[in-house]
Amino acid sequence: MISVEEAQARILDLVERMDTETVPLAQAAGRFAAAPATATRDQPPFAASAMDGYALKGVEAEADAMFKVIGEAKAGERFAGRVGAGQAVRIFTGAPVPEGADRVIIQEDVTRSGDLITLGRDLSSGDNIRAAGNDFRAGQVHEMGRISSKDVALLAAMNVPQVPVYRQPDVAVIATGDELVMPGETPGEDQIIASNTFGLKAMFDAAGARARLLPIARDNPDSLRFVLGLAADADLIVTVGGASVGDHDIVGAVAGELGLDQSFYKVAMRPGKPLMAGRLGRAPLIGLPGNPVSAMICGKIFILPALARMLGDDSDPAAPEQVSLTVDLPRNGPRQHYMRAVRSADGVAPMDRQDSSLLSILAKADALIVRPPDDPARRVGDPVDVLPL
Numbered sequence: 517m518i519s520v521e522e523a524q525a526r527i528l529d530l531v532e533r534m535d536t537e538t539v540p541l542a543q544a545a546g547r548f549a550a551a552p553a554t555a556t557r558d559q560p561p562f563a564a565s566a567m568d569g570y571a572l573k574g575v576e577a578e579a580d581a582m583f584k585v586i587g588e589a590k591a592g593e594r595f596a597g598r599v600g601a602g603q604a605v606r607i608f609t610g611a612p613v614p615e616g617a618d619r620v621i622i623q624e625d626v627t628r629s630g631d632l633i634t635l636g637r638d639l640s641s642g643d644n645i646r647a648a649g650n651d652f653r654a655g656q657v658h659e660m661g662r663i664s665s666k667d668v669a670l671l672a673a674m675n676v677p678q679v680p681v682y683r684q685p686d687v688a689v690i691a692t693g694d695e696l697v698m699p700g701e702t703p704g705e706d707q708i709i710a711s712n713t714f715g716l717k718a719m720f721d722a723a724g725a726r727a728r729l730l731p732i733a734r735d736n737p738d739s740l741r742f743v744l745g746l747a748a749d750a751d752l753i754v755t756v757g758g759a760s761v762g763d764h765d766i767v768g769a770v771a772g773e774l775g776l777d778q779s780f781y782k783v784a785m786r787p788g789k790p791l792m793a794g795r796l797g798r799a800p801l802i803g804l805p806g807n808p809v810s811a812m813i814c815g816k817i818f819i820l821p822a823l824a825r826m827l828g829d830d831s832d833p834a835a836p837e838q839v840s841l842t843v844d845l846p847r848n849g850p851r852q853h854y855m856r857a858v859r860s861a862d863g864v865a866p867m868d869r870q871d872s873s874l875l876s877i878l879a880k881a882d883a884l885i886v887r888p889p890d891d892p893a894r895r896v897g898d899p900v901d902v903l904p905l
């Protein structure tokens with residue numbers, strides 16, 4: 517058995533950065549940028565009024581001063597002339613400031629009568645003008661990782677209509693087992709509903725992949741061979757179940773027969789021990805254990821970092837946080853233990869039941885306590901490593 521860190525490293529070695537494609541800006545949110553964006557223009561492209569009011573020469577802006585209104589500037593349509601001494605232009609927010617003017621007096625500070633205005637006594641300060649290029653300049657570069665709604669708004673303003681992004685990994689997810697039926701179907705007496713594959717698809721899609729659920733492979737080599745064949749063009753194949761040592765655990769054998777170049781089998785972790793990984797044809801294959809919680813935790817610990825690498829996100833995964841225990845814990849065994857846990861204002865405590873079949877417990881947990889192999893007994897108040905769930 518290898519360590520979790522070794523298994524993570526070997527899985528990362530199996531995957532490659534995706535190639536890129538260009539998508540319309542409206543479809544770019546949530547995708548991973550393959551290049552920074554470059555502004556194609558200044559914003560604003562001209563000195564613009566920040567307020568509704570009157571544009572005039574700042575040196576003339578004194579209490580009770582009077583001006584003649586000689587025209588109007590609105591957003592989208594500038595005043596063509598020049599503001600001279602004693603003159604003002606009616607102006608609205610976003611309009612280009614006319615030549616000759618260098619201050620906008622807000623209309624609340626002005627009394628108008630016909631085409632004459634008189635300034636009030638207490639003029640609010642500031643010129644109320646946004647300089648050209650105040651937000652960004654042409655050529656300014658914006659770095660992005662996963663494209664957010666904020667990035668999309670900025671790219672739109674930069675007049676960047678197409679965005680190069682990494683292609684979304686096509687992840688083929690294969691449930692195995694005669695006991696499984698799809699949610700919504702009527703199970704036979706000895707059957708259960710395939711669950712962890714649905715959880716994994718949700719997890720992978722949220723991480724930026726496009727996971728597809730293939731038909732359930734039955735516990736016989738022909739069925740598994742057929743379904744693996746459907747996955748041949750995937751960027752990543754994830755099988756679930758059939759990974760252990762029972763007579764019907766055939767994933768390793770069938771994948772081996774089909775040419776799996778195995779990287780490892782079995783990891784010193786709990787849950788998740790019978791994890792396997794290798795390369796099948798061009799696709800990396802990761803075989804997850806079938807127990808639902810084991811599969812979900814292995815998805816988080818191994819497959820999310822792999823997807824991050826494929827999607828161009830090389831940032832180190834968030835380090836575990838140190839949180840105080842609110843209960844004592846006995847010595848840990850030889851496998852790294854990922855305990856389903858709940859955080860409170862006082863610290864963190866593992867849930868009472870840790871069996872790897874319990875999805876109701878996983879759903880209530882909001883953290884994993886990570887206990888290294890052979891971790892000694894811990895007491896209330898001791899810090900432990902915690903990952904968010």
Ligand SMILES: Nc1nc2c(c(=O)[nH]1)N[C@H]1C(S)=C(S)[C@@H](COP(=O)(O)OP(=O)(O)OC[C@H]3O[C@@H](n4cnc5c(N)ncnc54)[C@H](O)[C@@H]3O)O[C@H]1N2
Nearest residue numbers: 691710711712713757758759760765789805806807808810
């Ligand atoms: N003699 C031993 N038995 C087992 C060992 C061992 O070391 N020696 N390891 C145990 C551990 S740890 C795990 S984890 C499981 C892993 O088994 P498999 O990967 O072979 O998984 P299955 O046997 O196919 O299924 C286990 C369990 O999970 C249910 N299952 C499977 N797929 C799904 C699915 N898509 N949705 C919901 N539930 C699923 C399946 O019905 C079984 O109940 O092996 C232990 N045994």
Ligand code: MOO
Nearest residue numbers: 787788789810872
């Ligand atoms: O490793 Mo199994 O995943 O302990 O239930």
